[in-house]
Amino acid sequence: MLVLLPPSETKWAGPQRGAPARLDALSHPALTAAREQVLDALVEVSARPDAADLLGAGASLADVVAANTTLRTRPAAKVSQVYTGVLYDALDLPTLPAAAAERVLVVSALWGVLRPRDRVPGYRLSMGTSLPGVGPLAAFWRPRLAEVLAPRGVVVDCRSAAYAAAWAPDADTARRTVGVRVLSGGKVVSHAAKHTRGLVARHLLTRPGRPPRTPAALHDAVVEAFGAKLLEPSRRGGSWTLEVEAP
Template sequence: MLVLLPPSETKWAGPRRGTPVRLDALSHPALTQAREQVLDALVEVSARPDAPQLLGAGASLADVVAANTTLRTRPAAKASQVYTGVLYDALDLPTLPAAAARRVLVFSALWGVLQPRDRVPGYRLSMGTALPGVGPLAGFWKPRLSEVLSPAGVVVDCRSSAYAAAWVPDAATAERTVGVRVLSGGAVVSHAAKHTRGLVARHLLTRAGRLPRTPGALLDAVGEAFDAKLLEPARRGGSWTLEVEAA
């Protein structure tokens, strides 16, 4: 089983002291050259006076955007600490057992994908950005992530639509990929969805018993703690959908 997560918009800037990011030490080293390209472009654009507008950030985030210029020198921290916010508060990633944390993959506009143990600084960049010199980031990452990601077992997809566009499972993988949709009284919700997705991921990663190996077994596992329903793919080669009532 592999759990796919979006990043958080809010991020911990990192410790005051420590070692900066080492791109060659991050997981999925085949992405190193692509990470270098995006990082260089982000550092350059973040020094521009119009950087907040180019990066889709409001004027109140000007200091956060400016901090992107120090990404190569600022101390790094584990991704499990850097990502914060509603989903990550519910998941409580830093307290997951090591074996469970290895089943988590965080998608990132800057790094492509990260494992919780990867050490990076906080940054400001969203997947919906068209970065000068790189272009639309979802389109940039899609072929590169397709080359390095071939997950085994059931894939639990908790990503938002912008990050889902950066990697689309092939037909064989889609047969065992399940997207998590959160409802409240039959209506799709947004803010509460992040909290519930975090709780669902936490349950799946820490529950006793065997890991689910099929979408049906995943429904049974989630159903231990949530009101859930499994929907078949809407088209051939598509993914399954797990509808979960908001917690």
């Protein structure tokens, strides 16, 4: 089982002291050249007077955008500490057992994909951004992630639409991929979606017994703690959908 997550918009800037990120030490080293390209473009853009507009950030985030210029030298921290926010508060990634954390993969506009043990600084960059010299980031990462991601077993897809655009499962993987849709009173909601996805992910990663190996087994595992309904793919080659009722 693999749990795919989006990053959080809010991030811990990182410690005051320590070594900076080593791109060649991150998981999926085949992405190093692509990471270098995006990082160089982001650092350059973040030094421009119109950086906030180009990065889709408001005036209140000017300091966060400016901090992007120090990404190569700023001390790094584990991904499990850097990403914060509603989903990550519910998941409580730092307290997951090491074996469970290895089943988590975070899709990132800057780094492509990351494991919880990877070390990076906080940054400001969304997947919906188009960087000069790189272009739209989802389109940039799509072929590169397709080359390095070949998940086995069930894929629990908790990504938002913007990050889902950066990697789509092939036909074989789609048969084992289940997107998590959150409902309240039978209606799709956004307010409680991140919190519920975090709770669902934590339940799946910490429950006793073997991880589910099929979409049906995934449904059975989720209904141990939540109301849920498994929907078959709506088109040939599509993935499954698990509708989960927000607690």
